[in-house]
Amino acid sequence: MRITFYAPFKPLGHARPSGDLAIAASIAAYLERHGHVVSRAGGTRMRWIYWRPWRWPAILREYRRAVREHLRRPADLWLTYHAYYKAPDLLGPSVCRRTGVPYVIFQGIFSTKRRRRIQTLPGYLLNRKALTSASHLFANRREDLRNLRRLVAEDRLTYIRPGIEPSLFGFNAEARAGLRREWAVGEAPVVLSAAMFRPGVKSEGLAWVIRSCGRLNRAGIPLLLAIAGDGRERARLVRLGERHLPRRVRFVGKLSRENMHRFYSAGDVFAFPGIRESLGMVYLESQSCGLPVVAFDNGGVPEVVANGETGLLTPPFDGPAFDRALAGLILDSGLRGTMGANARSHIRRSHDVEKNYAGMEAILSELVTGKQA
Structure with missing residues (x-):
């Protein structure tokens, strides 16, 4: 298949790493590995685009360019990753309507509360239009799937478990030994955490881990x-x-995703609360490297961490419960080992993109075949 791939929230190749960017890249890479030709559309971030009129001319140019390319050399399918009220897809529905190409969304998000505020109403309306025009929608969170059912017929919805490429996140004994020497940690257990240091829930989550570890150390x-x-x-x-x-x-700085497996290999426990976390790729990556997780039981975290099996999930903002969970894993090497082994198996069994995206690929092929019939 020839597939046009579009990421309105954060285009592929964006300089700032995030879980969203990692998922988008993994979808495109999977399709290319399986012999499909993937071309990228757009390049302008659509975040709050409806309140940024100085960017509208660039969007119009991208629309005209996409239409010309599709008319000259038609794609079989348009696939948009992550459309929601803050970053609605303004290109895909219009281009596909003009050219007759099937339109699909992976991780479409729908929330009616966004229509109640003037600031978010335009995004709600634009996103709703895109969601209802899609031939099919994939969700990688069950909450998103439930919300989409309020808007779209069941036969146009599919849940795809979130995943990674486990081969990229395996334990590295050499990296473990080297980093632990560099950190001068000796035999003490190492707690790891990772996130962008941006204002809001990410930095507050890291602050939560610092305070918890401080209490345990004291x-x-x-x-x-x-x-x-x-x-x-x-x-x-x-x-x-x-x-x-x-x-x-130790603050080790920003690491490339290709080097994160080395960082995970040096630790014994991965701790990050994930305040209202939509998914959390760090949980998939750290578990793949054999680390048990301590996090809040909220958002999309329970969909990737098996509580009591691959980690310990605590009530949100319950400091004593979080401390107890973290202390239990630090002090019990046997429990750490069991949960770490479970975590590694869990990712390979349930969160391997090679297995999980096969269902997506089959549905995309059916859509293209149906259009050509």
Whole structure:
């Protein structure tokens, strides 16, 4: 198939890493590995585009370019990744209506509460129009699937389990030994955390882990905390670390996704609460490397972490419960080992994109075959 791939929220190749970008890249890479020709549409971020009129001329140029390309060399299908009220798809529905190409959305998100505020009403209406015009929609969160059922017929919806390529996130003994020497950690358990240091729930989640580890350390539990990431909140988080975990926290900076498996290999537990986390690729990646997880039981986290089997999920914002879960894994090496092995198997069994995206590929092929019939 010839597939036009479009990511209105964060285009492929964007400089700022995120879980959304990783998922979009994994879908495109999967399709290319399986022999499909994937061409990228657009390049302008659509975030709050309806309140940024200075960007509208660029969107119009991208629309005209996409129409010309489709009329000259038609694609078999248009696939948009992640359409919601903040970043509605303004290209796909219009281009497909003009050219007769089937239109599909992966991770379409629908929420009626967005129609209640003037700030979000335009995005709600534009996104609703895109969702209802799609031939098929895929959801990688069950909550999103439930919400889409309020708008779209069941036969146009499919749930796809979130996944990664487990071969990219395997345990590396050499990296473990090298990083632990560099951190001068000795035999003490290492707690890992990772997120972009941006204002809001990401930095607050890291602050939560720092405070929790600080309480455990003051209680006499030996540990080292290592945090991967960078951003505007770095100075504040470093000060917080110095106050709560003096000499027991390492900030390792922003790491490429290709090197994250080395970071995960050096740890014993991965801790990040995931405040209202939609999914959390770090949970998939860290489990794939054999780490048990400690996080909040909220958002999309329970869809990727098996509570009591591959990690421990606690009530959101329950500090004592989070501390107990983290302490239990730090102090019990046997439990860590069992949950870590379970985590590695869990990812390969349930969250391998080679298995999970096969269903998506089959439906896309059916849509193209039906159009050509």
